[in-house]
Amino acid sequence: MSENFGWTIEKMAPLWASRSLPELAPGWATLQTELAGVCGTDLQMLRGYANFDGFLGHEFVARVIECDRPEWIGRRVVGEINVGCGSCADCQAGDPRFCPGRTVLGIRGLDGCFAERFRLPLTNLYQVDDLDPHQAVFAEPLAAALEAGIHLLPGREVLVLGDGRLGSLIALALREKHPVTVLGRHREKLERLKALGLSICQQTSGLWPIVVEATGSAGGRQQALRVCRPQGTVVLKSTVAESAELDINLVVVNAINLLGSRCGRFEPALQALRSGTVDPRPLIDQILDLNEFPQALQSRGFKTLLRGPAGSGGPAASR
Ligand SMILES: [Zn+2]
Ligand SMILES: [Zn+2]
Numbered sequence: 001m002s003e004n005f006g007w008t009i010e011k012m013a014p015l016w017a018s019r020s021l022p023e024l025a026p027g028w029a030t031l032q033t034e035l036a037g038v039c040g041t042d043l044q045m046l047r048g049y050a051n052f053d054g055f056l057g058h059e060f061v062a063r064v065i066e067c068d069r070p071e072w073i074g075r076r077v078v079g080e081i082n083v084g085c086g087s088c089a090d091c092q093a094g095d096p097r098f099c100p101g102r103t104v105l106g107i108r109g110l111d112g113c114f115a116e117r118f119r120l121p122l123t124n125l126y127q128v129d130d131l132d133p134h135q136a137v138f139a140e141p142l143a144a145a146l147e148a149g150i151h152l153l154p155g156r157e158v159l160v161l162g163d164g165r166l167g168s169l170i171a172l173a174l175r176e177k178h179p180v181t182v183l184g185r186h187r188e189k190l191e192r193l194k195a196l197g198l199s200i201c202q203q204t205s206g207l208w209p210i211v212v213e214a215t216g217s218a219g220g221r222q223q224a225l226r227v228c229r230p231q232g233t234v235v236l237k238s239t240v241a242e243s244a245e246l247d248i249n250l251v252v253v254n255a256i257n258l259l260g261s262r263c264g265r266f267e268p269a270l271q272a273l274r275s276g277t278v279d280p281r282p283l284i285d286q287i288l289d290l291n292e293f294p295q296a297l298q299s300r301g302f303k304t305l306l307r308g309p310a311g312s313g314g315p316a317a318s319r
Pocket of ligand 2: 084087088090091096099
């Protein structure tokens with residue numbers, strides 16, 4: 001057992017606390033956080049979503065510092081966040097994302113990466129020594145963003161609802177295969193997205209063939225159903241702590257395809273980063289030290305990164 005500090009949730013606020021790292025299990029790696037990304041899910045969890053007790057954080061690029069395969073030591077890695085039971089049909093097929101017995105890094109039953117060190121199985125990891133860490137840290141959210149498009153017919157127009165962290169990344173991810181418009185409320189953010197070549201609007205009177213809901217609010221879901229044209233598709237991407245009434249009659253009357261979408265696979269995300277099809281770096285607003293995480297809660301921008309002990313150049317690196 002050894003001490004390890006990170007960010008937990010205490011009474012709906014972040015608390016810097018120590019939790020011990022247990023013995024390293026065979027096939028698992030200890031990772032030292034280089035950069036971690038703050039995501040809407042983390043903020044929802046602070047408001048009670050998922051009722052999680054442990055270190056927060058599931059978006060990361062890190063260094064392998066301990067494992068039973070010497071060739072992995074020192075490598076820069078990103079990692080899939082779902083850890084399956086290993087024996088159910090999904091796990092046997094190599095996709096633990098929906099394993100009923102899974103743990104999820106920083107979300108369910110597994111301490112996350114807003115910490116000095118954390119653990120994942122080697123089978124979850126991808127080596128990214130060739131990537132800029134400021135790109136690599138987007139692997140997880142970009143995988144989730146690309147997942148929003150996997151059932152959509154290429155070429156169809158897409159309206160992304162929400163100009164926040166998630167909406168902006170989804171817009172960048174989908175624009176290779178779709179004309180994309182972002183509908184948001186924040187002029188400054190919309191202008192930044194416009195500068196990246198995206199179409200923007202603050203309201204719409206039209207009906208859209210595909211609407212991707214990424215507002216992180218219960219109201220956004222109802223709006224998505226309202227602006228979707230009959231026989232169109234609504235993709236629901238954001239998890240929301242509050243529950244709210246949703247007029248499901250609209251789905252029936254307008255024969256809307258309603259798709260839920262959560263985590264994606266890492267291969268397409270890493271391919272998009274390596275080829276430059278998606279460059280999310282303009283979305284980075286600020287890089288804080290790991291121990292400054294509470295400041296990230298004030299951010300009204302797109303993406304806050306946290307620099308961990310393996311991050312170069314920062315004060316945290318000299319500890
Ligand atoms: Zn996330
Ligand atoms: Zn399983």
